[in-house]
Amino acid sequence: MAADNRPLSPHLQVYRPQITSVLSISHRISGVFMAAGLCVLVYWLTALAGGPGAYADAVGLLGSWPVQILLFAWVVAFFYHFLNGIRHLIWDTGHGFEIEQVNRSGKFVLIAAAVLAVLFWFGVRMGGGA
């Protein structure tokens, strides 16, 4: 087989989605999404270091509603990747591989990520408001 025509990763779209596979690809998607989020964190830090004018501009941009939607998505991605990452670390110790355990830990991660994301979102203060 030619070196430039080797098979790539399995084509997952031929399988019926299950909680295991959906959470697995979600871990990857949330990770890639947060790689982009790292740029936003650094933008925020450079604005902070840049002085009051730069920071006011950044607060204005980050506070606009399209960016707010994106920021909420980053918050969800963070808590999901955080909790599912701990799930992965537990698997690395060899525990929790029974199907019922995998399904249960998966549902727990989903619910806990949603709860933590909402709690965090309403806990963050932007000048007293939301």
Next chain:
Amino acid sequence: MSLRTPLGRVLGLGSSGGGTGHWWSQRVTAVALALLGIWFVFALLSLDLSSRADVSGWLSRPLNAVLMVILLGVAAYHSLLGTEVVVEDYTRGSARVLGRVALQFAHVVVAGVGIFAVLKLAFGG
């Protein structure tokens, strides 16, 4: 009887030649980021994010500046390890090489800029 050479067994790098280094680094940085993430979440909750004085005062304190510098470095490394695997899974040939080099460049730049911003604040810029 094993057909593996004694040198191959001693090195323990397997058929890919990379051994467990990538996998292990990803786990170690994951544990570090879980702890740093908890710190950052509680820090963000304690601050008024619209107030530059509040946020810069917090980040100028040595402990916070050091933790933020570490967070940026470890997050960039963990992100590079993860996105590298994504590129390796879905591309081949020169696209794979270019993709990985682009990711390495981008992650070093992002981490470098972020760390510089924190240090500028911490050293009173």
